[in-house]
Amino acid sequence: MDLSNKVVVIMGASSGIGAATSRLLAKDGAKLSVAARRLDRLNEIKAEFPNSEIETFKADVTKFEDVKNVIDKTVEKFGRIDVLYNNAGIMPTAPLIEGRRDEWQNMLQINIMGVLNGIAAALPYMSKAKSGQIISTDSVAGHVVGPDAAVYSGTKFAVRAIMDGLRMEQAENNIKTTIVSPGSTGTELFNSINDDDQKKFAKDFFENVGGLQPEQIAEAVEFAIGTKNNMSVSEVIIRPTRQTL
Ligand code: NDP
Numbered sequence: 461m462d463l464s465n466k467v468v469v470i471m472g473a474s475s476g477i478g479a480a481t482s483r484l485l486a487k488d489g490a491k492l493s494v495a496a497r498r499l500d501r502l503n504e505i506k507a508e509f510p511n512s513e514i515e516t517f518k519a520d521v522t523k524f525e526d527v528k529n530v531i532d533k534t535v536e537k538f539g540r541i542d543v544l545y546n547n548a549g550i551m552p553t554a555p556l557i558e559g560r561r562d563e564w565q566n567m568l569q570i571n572i573m574g575v576l577n578g579i580a581a582a583l584p585y586m587s588k589a590k591s592g593q594i595i596s597t598d599s600v601a602g603h604v605v606g607p608d609a610a611v612y613s614g615t616k617f618a619v620r621a622i623m624d625g626l627r628m629e630q631a632e633n634n635i636k637t638t639i640v641s642p643g644s645t646g647t648e649l650f651n652s653i654n655d656d657d658q659k660k661f662a663k664d665f666f667e668n669v670g671g672l673q674p675e676q677i678a679e680a681v682e683f684a685i686g687t688k689n690n691m692s693v694s695e696v697i698i699r700p701t702r703q704t705l
Contacts, residue, residue: 461686464489469683471521471578472548474501476647477597480674481545481681490681492652493534494528495519496548520572521548526567529538531581540589546575546596553609553662554655563654565609571615578582580605583618583626586635591689593636595681596623600643601698604705608658616641616651619673620695626695636692638684643699644671669703 472478474496482494488508494502495517502516514648515537519526534541549571552563574594601609602616620639627637644666653659665671677698684693689693 461488461682463685466542466685467534467540468488468535468543468545469493469495469534469541469582470547471495471527471530471574472518473505474498476649477642477645477677478547479505481547481678483508484678484682486514491538493517493530495530499522500619508694511642521696522569522575525578525648527577530586531637535585537554538603541585541592543593543595545681546594548574548577549597550652551612551649551650552654553612553658555608556610558655567611570627572618575619579626586632587630593638594626595638595684598639598641600699600705603697604615606705616667635684638693639695640677640684641682641695641697641705642677643670644669645674645677646671647674647689668701674696
């Protein structure tokens with residue numbers, strides 16, 4: 461796909477779905493700003509595409525000043541921002557009875573506030589330009605609740621609600637909103653699970669359902685970005701074919 465007319469910011473681009481999307485959009489010729497806490501990983505991606513315009517940023521999505529810096533520097537460098545992809549997330553699932561309040565706090569901060577920080581930083585530019593697209597990685601868990609994933613699901617239900625509100629508020633400004641909701645996908649996300657039983661459950665589930673590869677989710681993001689101005693892909697749910705949840 462030719463996306464050489466697009467300036468795209470990807471938050472949470474250092475591994476998994478964000479890294480796969482960065483690579484795919486770089487191949488498509490998009491001008492990219494890629495951000496995450498692991499700058500070395502971002503620079504590895506940049507090095508793979510010496511002929512592409514890729515800016516890398518060390519940024520923590522829980523810190524508004526980091527996120528704003530990424531967006532502001534992108535506009536300075538490329539003159540505008542067409543797409544913000546809020547992809548950063550963690551999934552430390554565990555039964556509520558374990559009372560892992562620090563993990564809950566981290567999930568709320570990264571999975572929800574991270575998305576809101578992106579919206580707060582990018583929307584003023586997009587609404588002034590009367591053009592733009594904000595994409596967030598949601599999850600099947602943003603549509604279906606499962607035991608031991610209550611808080612993670614809660615954060616992803618919140619993302620879905622926030623993004624739908626954004627859609628309605630900004631339709632008059634031609635701003636597209638998209639949530640991409642993957643099922644089980646083979647990434648580093650399982651490393652964010654600290655409960656041993658849950659980590660095993662997530663890995664076994666991935667094997668049993670024939671989990672997806674992050675490159676397959678990236679194709680959905682690419683599709684949503686490549687649509688004509690009058691067409692907005694509001695939601696995409698992508699499951700491994702054998703995943704029933
Ligand atoms: P990975 O762990 O491979 O990627 C997570 C990304 O988020 C990394 O780039 C990481 O970068 C970034 N990130 C985490 N915390 C922060 C932070 N505080 N600030 C900035 N970036 C951060 O997992 P996935 O690719 O699977 O996850 C991407 C998204 O997909 C998440 O929102 C996840 O919830 C969602 N998802 C994943 C599914 C799956 O089965 N894999 C299913 C459904 C949804 P760094 O650590 O360098 O900061």
